[in-house]
Amino acid sequence: MPRELSLADIFQIGYYWETKILLTAVKLDLFTPLKGEALTVHQVAEVLALNARVLDLVMNALVAMRVLRKEGKHFHNTPVAERYLVQSSSEYVGHLLLLHDAEWNNWGQLEETVRTGQSPVNQHVFETHPELGAKVLTVLDRIGRGSGPALAQRLQLQEAKQMLDIGGGAGTNAMAFCREYPGLSATVFDLPQTLTVTKQCVEDAGLSDRIRFQAGNFHEDAFQGTFDVALMSDILHYQDGKTNAALVAKVHGCLIAGGRLIIKDRFLDPSRTSPAWTTAFAVHILVNTEKGDCFTIEESRKWMEQAGFSAVEELEPCAMIQGTK
Ligand SMILES: C[S@@+](CC[C@H](N)C(=O)[O-])C[C@H]1O[C@@H](n2cnc3c(N)ncnc32)[C@H](O)[C@@H]1O
Numbered sequence: 472m473p474r475e476l477s478l479a480d481i482f483q484i485g486y487y488w489e490t491k492i493l494l495t496a497v498k499l500d501l502f503t504p505l506k507g508e509a510l511t512v513h514q515v516a517e518v519l520a521l522n523a524r525v526l527d528l529v530m531n532a533l534v535a536m537r538v539l540r541k542e543g544k545h546f547h548n549t550p551v552a553e554r555y556l557v558q559s560s561s562e563y564v565g566h567l568l569l570l571h572d573a574e575w576n577n578w579g580q581l582e583e584t585v586r587t588g589q590s591p592v593n594q595h596v597f598e599t600h601p602e603l604g605a606k607v608l609t610v611l612d613r614i615g616r617g618s619g620p621a622l623a624q625r626l627q628l629q630e631a632k633q634m635l636d637i638g639g640g641a642g643t644n645a646m647a648f649c650r651e652y653p654g655l656s657a658t659v660f661d662l663p664q665t666l667t668v669t670k671q672c673v674e675d676a677g678l679s680d681r682i683r684f685q686a687g688n689f690h691e692d693a694f695q696g697t698f699d700v701a702l703m704s705d706i707l708h709y710q711d712g713k714t715n716a717a718l719v720a721k722v723h724g725c726l727i728a729g730g731r732l733i734i735k736d737r738f739l740d741p742s743r744t745s746p747a748w749t750t751a752f753a754v755h756i757l758v759n760t761e762k763g764d765c766f767t768i769e770e771s772r773k774w775m776e777q778a779g780f781s782a783v784e785e786l787e788p789c790a791m792i793q794g795t796k
Contacts, residue, residue, distance in 0.1 A: 595763070612672055630699070635660060638661055689706075697725060698727070701733070719777075738789040
C-alpha cells in the first residue's frame with residue numbers, strides 16, 4: 472500500500488513554483504554560460520541580457536532545488552545540470568523541458584476543459600511547433616537508443632523482410648530493428664516536417680540504403696507497400712479510440728498474411744488509475760491535443776480483433792501488445 476499523503480505532500484504537489492522556475496531557467500538557457508565556470512549573478516545577467524535582481528532570486532531558488540551550487544557570490548552547475556542542461560552537451564535534454572514550457576498555457580486551460588469537454592487546442596505539437604517537435608524527437612532518439620536493441624531482440628523478427636514504422640519519429644525503432652536483423656528493410660511513415668529529422672538520423676547511422684521514408688498523415692494517407700511487420704510506438708495518444716480503431720484496421724490492410732502488428736505505448740491498467748505517470752500523462756495529452764487520450768491494453772486488443780488480427784497477446788504489461796494477421 473502506498474503511504475497516505477500528508478498535508479505537506481498536498482502543498483508540495485499544488486505549489487508548482489519549482490516546476491516553472493526550472494522551465495524558465497532552461498528557456499533562458501541559464502546553464503550554458505555556467506559550463507565549467509563559476510559566475511556571479513551579474514556576470515550571468517550580462518551574458519544573457521537579464522535583470523540581475525530578479526535573476527538572483529531565480530538562481531538562489533535553483534541552488535535550493537539542487538540544480539545549481541553557490542559558493543560565496545559565485546554560482547556553478549551541479550553535475551546533473553552540467554551534463555543534461557548545458558546546450559552544447561551531447562546529453563542535453565532541455566528540449567523535452569522546453570516542450571512542457573511551450574504547453575504551459577494549455578495547462579492553464581485545464582479547468583475550462585474539464586467544464587466544457589473541449590480541449591484548448593485542435594492540433595498537437597508536431598503539427599503546431601514542428602521545429603520543437605523535431606528537437607524533442609532527437610532527444611527521445613538518443614534516450615531510446617539504449618532500449619532499442621533489447622526490444623528488437625525480444626520481437627524475434629528473423630523472418631521479416633519489410634517493416635512499417637507508423638509515426639516512426641526519428642526512426643529510432645526502425646534503425647534498432649534494421650541493425651539487429653540484417654535482412655530487414657524499413658519504411659518510416661511520418662509527417663513531412665518530422666521526416667526531415669528522421670532522414671538526418673538515418674543518414675548519420677549509415678542506414679539510408681535500408682530505410683525508406685513515406686511522408687503523410689496516417690489518418691488520411693494510404694501506406695504504400697506490403698509489410699511483414701508494422702509498429703505503432705507511442706502514437707495512440709494523439710487521437711481518440713475510434714480513430715485508433717480505424718488506424719489499426721488500415722494497418723491490417725497493408726500486412727501480408729501472418730504479418731504482425733506491434734503496438735508499444737503507455738497503457739493504463741483496467742482500473743485506469745495506474746501506472747501513476749500514465750494517469751497524469753492522460754491529462755497532459757487531454758489539454759495538448761484535440762481528442763487525445765490514454766488507453767488500456769483491452770481497448771487495443773478490441774481494435775486489433777475487430778480489424779481481423781488473431782493471437783492477440785500482451786507482450787509487456789501496460790506497455791506492448793501484438794496481433795497476427
Ligand atoms: C511521440 S513520437 C513517437 C516516435 C516513435 N514512434 C518512437 O516511438 O520513438 C510521435 C510521432 O508521431 C508522429 N505523428 C503524429 N501524428 C501523426 C499523423 N497524423 N500522421 C503521421 N505521423 C504522425 C509525430 O510526427 C511523431 O514523430
